[in-house]
Amino acid sequence: DQQVKQNSPSLSVQEGRISILNCDYTNSMFDYFLWYKKYPAEGPTFLISISSIKDKNEDGRFTVFLNKSAKHLSLHIVPSQPGDSAVYFCAAANAGKSTFGDGTTLTVKP
């Protein structure tokens, strides 16, 4: 049973527009949520995170929203740039262990 799900395997947006990546989770014990970005043949790199006691965290072009009642989080990228094209993983953490979703491949077209 997958505890963290990213239901969209891929997303394509035009440069300058908003990219919205979604993630759902089932375990209410998760207390921290993180987004990682991964380029081919490289390891993931940390992008942004949010504590379970908050509903929004912003860092430049990246904003993460958390809806605890719906067990849903989303990553907004505004404006999207071609260099944002990568695989984005959502992760949910509890007791020091992270559970990852399957990833969403974002393509930003010039």
Add this chain to the structure above:
Amino acid sequence: DGGITQSPKYLFRKEGQNVTLSCEQNLNHDAMYWYRQDPGQGLRLIYYSQIVNDFQKGDIAEGYSVSREKKESFPLTVTSAQKNPTAFYLCASSPTGFSNQPQHFGDGTRLSIL
């Protein structure tokens, strides 16, 4: 330049042989992790260690073994008991084992069993 080094980048082994993947970090992090990634899937936790000389099984530990004798090193052995070892393996570390600390990843080792 601090980071995590995984070697080798590509590894080929014959079926039935044990193989050890190297992971070294110079970030002075206490916690280290091993993940497996299969095509189109997310990262699944194999083993993790929050302090030297201590480690715990993750979600898919069967067929794998680890050691943590030094803070900077966390090698992973893929044994012949692992039924389907061909995969991409990622090592990560974090300052401590707390959930609010992002993990830093190496660039991975792609293991292929011939």
